[in-house]
Amino acid sequence: MFRHLFKLIWNKKKQNFLLISEMFVSFLVIFAVFTLLVYYYQNYRTPMGIDYENVWVVNYTNSYKTENTDSLAQFYETLRQTVKSLPQVEEISFSSENFPFSMSTDGDGLVYNKSREQVDVFNVEDSYKDVLKIKVLDGRWFASQDAVAKERPVIINETLKKKLFGNENPVGKLVRFDYDEKTKVKVIGVVEDAKVKGDYVKVDPGSFVRLDTGSFHQLGNILIRISPDADASFEGHLYKTISNYMKNSNIEIEHLVNKRKDINYFSLVPMIVLSIVAGFLVVNVAFGLFGVLWYNINKRRGEIGLRRAIGASGKSVSVQLVSESMILATLSLIIGSFFAVQFPLLNVFDLPAGVYITAIVLSVIFIYLLVFICSLYPGKQAASIYPAVALHEE
Amino acid sequence: MISLQNIQKVYRTSTIETLALNSINLNIKKGEFLSVMGPSGCGKSTLLNIMGLLDAPSKGDINIDDQKLNNLSDKQLAQFRNKKLGFIFQSYHLINDLKVLDNVMLPLLYRNSSEKERKQSASEALGKVGLSNRVKHFPTQLSGGQKQRVAIARAIVGKPEIILADEPTGNLDSAMGNEVMDILLHLNKSEGTTIVMVTHDEHMAKKTHRLMRLFDGSQVQ
Ligand SMILES: Nc1ncnc2c1ncn2[C@@H]1O[C@H](COP(=O)(O)OP(=O)(O)O)[C@@H](O)[C@H]1O
Ligand SMILES: [Mg+2]
Numbered sequence: 099m100f101r102h103l104f105k106l107i108w109n110k111k112k113q114n115f116l117l118i119s120e121m122f123v124s125f126l127v128i129f130a131v132f133t134l135l136v137y138y139y140q141n142y143r144t145p146m147g148i149d150y151e152n153v154w155v156v157n158y159t160n161s162y163k164t165e166n167t168d169s170l171a172q173f174y175e176t177l178r179q180t181v182k183s184l185p186q187v188e189e190i191s192f193s194s195e196n197f198p199f200s201m202s203t204d205g206d207g208l209v210y211n212k213s214r215e216q217v218d219v220f221n222v223e224d225s226y227k228d229v230l231k232i233k234v235l236d237g238r239w240f241a242s243q244d245a246v247a248k249e250r251p252v253i254i255n256e257t258l259k260k261k262l263f264g265n266e267n268p269v270g271k272l273v274r275f276d277y278d279e280k281t282k283v284k285v286i287g288v289v290e291d292a293k294v295k296g297d298y299v300k301v302d303p304g305s306f307v308r309l310d311t312g313s314f315h316q317l318g319n320i321l322i323r324i325s326p327d328a329d330a331s332f333e334g335h336l337y338k339t340i341s342n343y344m345k346n347s348n349i350e351i352e353h354l355v356n357k358r359k360d361i362n363y364f365s366l367v368p369m370i371v372l373s374i375v376a377g378f379l380v381v382n383v384a385f386g387l388f389g390v391l392w393y394n395i396n397k398r399r400g401e402i403g404l405r406r407a408i409g410a411s412g413k414s415v416s417v418q419l420v421s422e423s424m425i426l427a428t429l430s431l432i433i434g435s436f437f438a439v440q441f442p443l444l445n446v447f448d449l450p451a452g453v454y455i456t457a458i459v460l461s462v463i464f465i466y467l468l469v470f471i472c473s474l475y476p477g478k479q480a481a482s483i484y485p486a487v488a489l490h491e492e
Numbered sequence: 493m494i495s496l497q498n499i500q501k502v503y504r505t506s507t508i509e510t511l512a513l514n515s516i517n518l519n520i521k522k523g524e525f526l527s528v529m530g531p532s533g534c535g536k537s538t539l540l541n542i543m544g545l546l547d548a549p550s551k552g553d554i555n556i557d558d559q560k561l562n563n564l565s566d567k568q569l570a571q572f573r574n575k576k577l578g579f580i581f582q583s584y585h586l587i588n589d590l591k592v593l594d595n596v597m598l599p600l601l602y603r604n605s606s607e608k609e610r611k612q613s614a615s616e617a618l619g620k621v622g623l624s625n626r627v628k629h630f631p632t633q634l635s636g637g638q639k640q641r642v643a644i645a646r647a648i649v650g651k652p653e654i655i656l657a658d659e660p661t662g663n664l665d666s667a668m669g670n671e672v673m674d675i676l677l678h679l680n681k682s683e684g685t686t687i688v689m690v691t692h693d694e695h696m697a698k699k700t701h702r703l704m705r706l707f708d709g710s711q712v713q
Contacts, residue, residue, distance in 0.1 A: 099601055101607065102594070102597075102601055105590065105594060106587075106589055106590060109589040109590065109591075109630075110589045400583075400585055401585075401587050403585070404579075404585040404587070404598075405598070406546070406570065407544065407546055407573060407579045408573065408574060408579065408598055408599040408602065408646070408650075409570050409571065409573050409574025409575075409599055409602035409603070409650075410570055410602055411566050411567040411569075411570035411571075412566050412570075413566070413567065414570070414602070484546075484547070485546045485547075486537075486538075486541040486546040486547040489541075489546070489581060489585065490537065
């Protein structure tokens with residue numbers, strides 16, 4: 099029977115071409131959606147790498163006008179002591195603009211031997227690690243002795259370690275940043291990857307550079323780890339404390355929990371839009387398929403009547419029609435998969451091969467299901483055609 | 493071989509009721525060649541469909557080969573048709589997307605048989621209707637008479653005991669019609685196949701063993 103159906107399909111290749119193309123295109127669209135979904139899901143499943151839940155960020159405008167670095171440092175040190183002395187504050191750290199979920203980035207090239215990687219650069223204080231509970235995997239975090247170190251220290255994340263050093267131990271190795279090619283900096287530690295760009299975004303290679311006391315004029319954010327019992331009234335109190343100290347400065351307090359939601363929303367929007375577009379397409383294709391199968395069955399009433407007359411039961415007629423659709427689906431899926439596997443083979447978008455493979459498998463299942471469901475009803479309908487009536491019509 | 497007792501067939505649509513057959517009693521012996529005649533719409537096709545188990549009567553009993561066939565399931569009926577009956581239609585009902593050989597093989601697909609056996613039997617059947625040289629053609633490349641011969645080959649490929657032919661020569665000119673008729677007569681004579689044929693042609697009806705006339709759903713002769 100299988101051979102018979104194949105002959106039938108082959109001899110009708112012109113009519114079937116349209117149907118196959120339609121299934122093929124839907125496969126590719128579904129494949130794109132699933133690739134993105136699987137990729138997002140995979141990123142979502144990787145650990146966050148930091149503890150952001152009781153961390154607030156205070157954004158301020160630098161209102162202390164002075165050319166004197168020392169007095170500026172003094173000004174902010176006092177602020178630090180004032181805030182830190184509040185009982186609900188556990189730790190505090192000044193930070194560059196690109197703190198977690200901030201949607202701002204600061205990048206540079208980092209060179210080790212002959213290889214170079216584009217990296218995120220985070221300018222941080224020693225206390226940054228404790229505010230965000232960053233885990234040190236190798237070597238150590240910054241400490242006060244680094245202020246007088248011969249080579250400026252740098253800390254890298256796991257992703258950067260893998261890309262730049264592979265299996266080598268990076269601790270103690272000398273590297274250079276693009277912006278200051280002559281000065282070597284020394285890797286002193288490796289920290290766990292942190293998804294600072296949101297749950298769904300892959301962690302980029304990252305490096306941490308220690309802020310020195312001369313950099314306060316370029317900062318505008320304070321990360322504060324507060325105790326879990328801190329509430330809205332404390333937030334008001336904190337706000338007042340800081341704004342009393344920094345007259346003429348615009349102060350804004352945000353929670354990293356909310357910043358995370360915002361940034362996730364940003365990556366979800368394109369996903370949602372794509373899914374809606376794909377959803378419409380799938381519905382269209384489903385109706386198209388359904389229509390074509392329906393039309394074919396009505397065009398083939400004579401054939402169906404004849405098959406019934408010569409020994410096909412109603413059920414075997416519907417099995418035949420559903421099988422024909424499934425064979426057509428198989429043909430389009432073979433062609434579709436051939437194109438889809440080019441993505442991991444040619445590494446088109448720098449996604450892991452596993453993401454593509456999973457997406458291909460899911461899309462194949464999806465298309466099979468779609469075609470099966472779309473042909474089930476027309477197939478059933480065909481089974482209920484009265485042979486005497488169908489044979490009478492021509 | 494075939495026995496119809498008090499067969500009645502009523503077609504009901506939302507607006508009208510048609511009495512297509514009215515108390516038909518008929519016994520057809522094994523090896524008999526019966527022709528059925530009557531004006532258009534008198535119920536000839538309906539009678540053949542009921543004998544062919546393609547349609548159920550509203551009333552009455554059908555026995556074929558001493559088997560009562562009123563209460564068989566859809567699947568059992570299909571199997572019965574496949575083994576015992578061969579059909580020939582006025583409009584051939586060939587599948588245009590299949591080659592002649594594949595068309596003839598069709599009934600064997602619904603039995604247990606190997607591809608080789610199917611090809612063998614189909615070639616033999618095509619030989620009997622004189623079309624061994626058209627095996628690889630598509631139906632659209634054949635004349636009407638040739639198409640009907642393919643349909644006959646398809647009807648006999650499964651070696652059925654009964655052939656039901658509904659105006660098999662209705663679409664053919666007299667030369668081609670005679671060819672087809674000769675094949676049926678030969679089949680009846682040499683293989684003892686029981687044949688029921690609907691026809692409009694008195695001349696052809698005369699060549700058969702017995703003639704049944706229908707008028708308005710009732711048997712008149
Ligand atoms: N499926 C059907 N539904 C309603 N009426 C039908 C159907 N099939 C046949 N008839 C009616 O039954 C009568 C007999 O039809 P048919 O057996 O096809 O006649 P014939 O073959 O002698 O020309 C006709 O009046 C026809 O209109
Ligand atoms: Mg008729």
